[in-house]
Amino acid sequence: MAKPAEKAFYRFLVLFFNCLLTFGSYFCFDIPSVLQDQFQGNLTCVNSTVTNGSDCVEGLGMSPQQYNLLYAIYAWTNAVVVILAGFLIDKLGNRFGVFLFSFLTVLGSAVFALGSHFKGTAYLLPLMLTGRLIFGSGNGSLTIVQNRITAFWFKGKELALAFGLTLAFSRLGSVLNFFLTQRVEAHFGIQWTLWGGTLLCVLGFLAAITVSALDKMGMRQLGLEGLIQQESKKVRFQDLRYLPVRYWLLVLTIMFFYNGVFPFVADASKFIQDKYSGYSQREAAYIAGAVYDSSLVLSATVGILIDSVGLRGVFAVGCAVLTLPVFALLAFTFVPPLVSTLWLGVTYSFAAASMWPSIPLVVPQATLGTAMGLATSVQMIGIGVCNLIVGQILGTESSDVKIPLERWQQVMFFMLANTIGCIVSSLILNIVDKRQGGTLNNTTKRSQETQEEPNEPPETSPLLGEENDHRAIN
Structure with a gap:
């Protein structure tokens, strides 16, 4: 009789709770984007006065540079923490990760x-930056655990689907943030809105407890837990030097693409209100959130x-090329x-x-956490630098008035430059991949992955099926 962990429903049960790990944290991540006016608003608005032709918005009194620093410090923290x-x-396993990082x-x-x-004191910015720092150290690392669990249970079966569903659940948090946060703030104020986000992160912690139990029980049923721990002990930090060229090109491609997404979304609500007439803060937030709606x-x-x-390599080039018109339209036209x-x-x-999902195809499963961490680190370094550059372009004065359109146009030029960088790195990735066997561009359903399901005997499990000599991955 087949054990529960050998059946498909068990994989998808693990996936469901694994998806919930980051639902709340993704909601919290972009709360500042929806409430950018409140974060940069005046400390007081006496009798709803009007300043320089704009309605006064009462808020925390941050400058655009300080506001973008909230995103930059999140990215920098990720860049440092996710490698370790x-x-x-x-080395220590998924269960260690989900508890620590969700907390x-x-x-x-x-x-x-x-x-x-x-607000109005010297403690506001240091406390909020500290909060983003701690939050960033947990959320970026939690995504690595999430990806590692997904890669184990689905490697060789529905891998891209599993990654897609994980992203969809995470983005559901982002979408609900863009739809609900401004309304909640209007009724309860910014402080209680932020505490509501904290409550959603508690949901992620409860999901972490559940997925940890399911992962542990499934490993035991499959007889893999001891063998996985033994294999993990062989992982050394020095093994990073054996990561193949295709991996590093993937990392660069990811970094350049995300440089054009996250920094844009962080300021998109303000950009829409400044450039296009007739959009309220709520409508601008909905439009900015459409990036995540589509996802x-x-x-x-x-x-x-x-x-x-x-x-996969062809798709990477295609989506980069097709992103170019996005920022061109935003920079040069008034298309909605x-x-x-x-x-x-x-x-x-x-x-x-x-x-x-291409990363698990080019690195051994035993070092997947390290490889994902390093990729996330490089991605977040790029995003953090981009947030700072955008903040410098937009200026350092309080945003009671519209930011000049020429500054927003410079921001779009900067996004275009990152997209071109993504095109170049993805083209080189395809060239190198073709010379090394074309793993990323195989056209069969499973891309000719020979890794077995988790319910196979230990000697052919997804974790242990790779060569122990990491030099073989070159």
């Missing part, structure tokens, strides 16, 4: 919310498509911004479903 986190996950998201979001109670709707379908046809944000959401869906 990925290595520790490889850090709860703690970080709580400190961030607490900081908002100190939410398309991720599973795109995952199934890529699982069926392969061609919803066209661009929906378009970016489509290309983002294909990028996420083709780029990230």
